Amino acid sequence: MKFWLGRTGSILLAFALCAGIQLLADQQSDFVQRLIVLAGLYVTLAVSLNLINGITGQFSMGHAAFYQIGAYTAGFIAMKFYAGAKLPPELWMILSLLTGAAVASLAGLVVGLPSLRLKGDYLAIVTLGFGEIIRIIVQNQPAIGGAYGLSVAPRFEMIWLVWLLAILCIAVCRNLLKTAHGLQFLAVREDEVASSAMGVNVTRTKVTAFLLGSAFAGAAGALLAHFEGFVSPKMFTMDVSFIIVTMVVLGGTGSITGATLAAIGLFFLPEKMRDLPNFPLGNLVATGIGIIIMVVGFRHIAASFHGKIVERVMRYLAILTLAVVVALVLGPIVSKVPTLGVPVEGAKLRMVVFAVTLIVLMLLRPQGIFAHHEFSWDWLRKVLRLDGAKKVPA
């Protein structure tokens, strides 16, 4: 009884949250709405890839392909059947989501099969290859617009559905990990041979992971197609796959919380940089020096300081202050040098900042921000107690 109450409560809460996001987004500009939708889609993509990469340990780098298949399937069936079906938009969207998911998971089956034979980097490069092949094949089909893309007839701006899908994806992954089936996925990640000796059907587990992961990506693609009203092969290049993989790894491989937060963070970071003003090159150089001071200092502390946690944090803060001060003071001084005074276009820095964030975060915390931790109230309590520094009196 208590279980069902909790479950119903969570579902209602999820719907309420989505309705809240929709209400909030309705008052925003088109651009902000688009950002909210894309952020939701990236959360779905990152969490679903996390199921394949992080939880099952099959390093796939072709997630954009499933996204693309979902998008094109939705676009194609909308072009063929929407006018004749006369369905209410919500119902149509759900059907479209399901179809996109089904077709993408079929592709996931095909891509998952090599994972039965290949491991690690080889699997990574093969899935990357599948992604490119699918994109190039789509690009050469005049029936679905070829390289010019396909316009998707009805545009629906269902922001709530985007986030509902994201929440559903998170919930499926989280709940899966709490079952015996979920433990099989983890076992396959840790050691295939040992887990098969323990009676885990490795083949089925791997293929299931690919099926589920690609189904969610396909559903996300269907939503993208109807939101943008247009799909083209250029929207699903290798870079998209790289970005999704990065989100998963940066969040902490295997951590659903990490994937979710990294997806939101990494999506908004480059978008925020779009309207950066121009500034002299010297500032860029000074910022670079500041970042180097920070990385070197942080790594030094992490490697050789073993004192109390408070002292450690103080040292981190000192280094951070030093880095910021150096960057701020050095910038104007260095810019006086004629060759370093030339202006740099701020907008061009978008991806540079993305790349630097990636490298710096990996250098400082290679296991990802959340490592293998998941968000839970217990964990939060433990973190806030700073690793048990203040023990609760027994």
Next chain:
Amino acid sequence: MAGLELSTLPQQLVNGILLGSIYALIALGYTMVYGVLKLINFAHGEVFMIGAYAALFASWGLGYTPNNAMSGSNPINLLIMLLASMTLCGLLGVLIERFAYRPMRNQPRIASLITAIGVSLLLQYGGQLFLPSSPAPNIDAKVNPYQDNITIPLRPVDGTLVTAAKQLEAKQLETKAAFDAYLTRTKESPFQLSVAGQPLKKAAQDAERDLRTAEGKAEASGLSIRLPKGQMIMLVTTVVLMALLNFLVMHTKPGRAMRAASHDFDAASLMGINVNSTITFTFLIGSALAGAGAMMNATFLSGTKIDTFFGMLPGVKAFVAAVLGGIGNIPGAVLGGILMGLAETLVVWAGYDSYRDAIAFIVLIIVLLFKPGGLLGSNKVEKV
């Protein structure tokens, strides 16, 4: 599907091998780094891109700027460009290893992979801030003193067709002269003719078309292979570098250290090998080879446009080539590169030119599914 022109096949095979030699040079770098570190060095393609820029700047430094009309060149210029490119790439490779990969060495490999992607993005987009990329520059073709071709005839031209073409030439000259005379007499523009001029123009055009068709036929009756000298140099350099590298790895002390490190870092360092400097050396050599490939690609395939994404596709294809040949295997990388070049030109030849970038992956998937160790690699059996 376009019909297969069998007569152009030999030429296409040659082109494929020549193209493949660039992939082979890049693949050598991949295969060495992967062999030692077990890391897909995604930034390798970007090192290649920087190498192309280094060659470009060297050529500008030698005076071959876009606005400067230099005439002629000599092999010394090419050598300077090659050295500039190789040095800069070697240094860049060492820097990347020291500051991006070495701190990650004890971490899970996936973390290094993400760092590699980060470095690659940094070079692509950071390069846009400083390097000339739009409009994309290209190295002035005049810097290459070897512009002519070696032609190897396979089948002589059919003599009767040549004489037939010669006969048509007389008629063409005659009709053209008549038409020109008409134009000078009446002072009409060739595009606004009066009724009297029309048949003359038509006759001149018909005669010219017949002549060109006959000439084309005569030319097609013969069969020859064109070997651009510059690209031949490229192929020879690749093979020589591969042989040197193979000697280095197989028969010298640093090479033995590399092979030992690729088996087991810990055991190698217990045997007195400085693993760090061995890895630095590996990156130096691998990146310098990419630099050589980049310089030759940008110089000998004249008109190659250089931008900051220049290394991306060759980089991926070269990685595929390295896997195809058997990763960690030096002759395998060259074989894989050349096969990759052949596959690409043959796909274009067969009329599927829009699939030229997909073929690399199709070949890769087929090979990996049936021979996961690559063509020349060994299949390792997993032991429990």
